[in-house]
Amino acid sequence: MTRQEITPSSLQRNEMESLRHRAHLLEGQDKVLMLMYLDNGNSFRQMAELLGVCHQTISRKIHRLIRHIAGQPFQIYKRHRKKFNKVQKDFARDYLLNGLSMRQIAAKNQCSFYQVRKIMTEIKKIVSCD
Numbered sequence: 001m002t003r004q005e006i007t008p009s010s011l012q013r014n015e016m017e018s019l020r021h022r023a024h025l026l027e028g029q030d031k032v033l034m035l036m037y038l039d040n041g042n043s044f045r046q047m048a049e050l051l052g053v054c055h056q057t058i059s060r061k062i063h064r065l066i067r068h069i070a071g072q073p074f075q076i077y078k079r080h081r082k083k084f085n086k087v088q089k090d091f092a093r094d095y096l097l098n099g100l101s102m103r104q105i106a107a108k109n110q111c112s113f114y115q116v117r118k119i120m121t122e123i124k125k126i127v128s129c130d
Contacts, residue, residue, distance in 0.1 A: 019069060020038050020039065023065075023069065025093065025097055026065070026098065027093075033061060034062070044058040076096055077092055083126050087119060090109070091105055092123050094108065095120065
């Protein structure tokens, strides 16, 4: 089964604007890849050559990021972000938008897994109130 390539020209203008806006909420390499793809129109091969990886790796990553920022986790984050304090907002962004595990969030923020789990529980309570 082959994967259909999503090209910027195949997406509707509204979807492109939405993806561009959401891509700015990403961090690090994910943000750079999405902006190269959406704003600059770089091909998977061009990005792969710059990063020294296979173009299929870039293709999978872009497709995963598009599904991720166009899907439910982004909607949850966007709908509830004003209710989160700064720490909750940072953790929710890492978990819901960047797809980090709780262990990765703990390592990134130099705190324990249990602290992250406690904050994630608070986030889930805020989200489930609606």
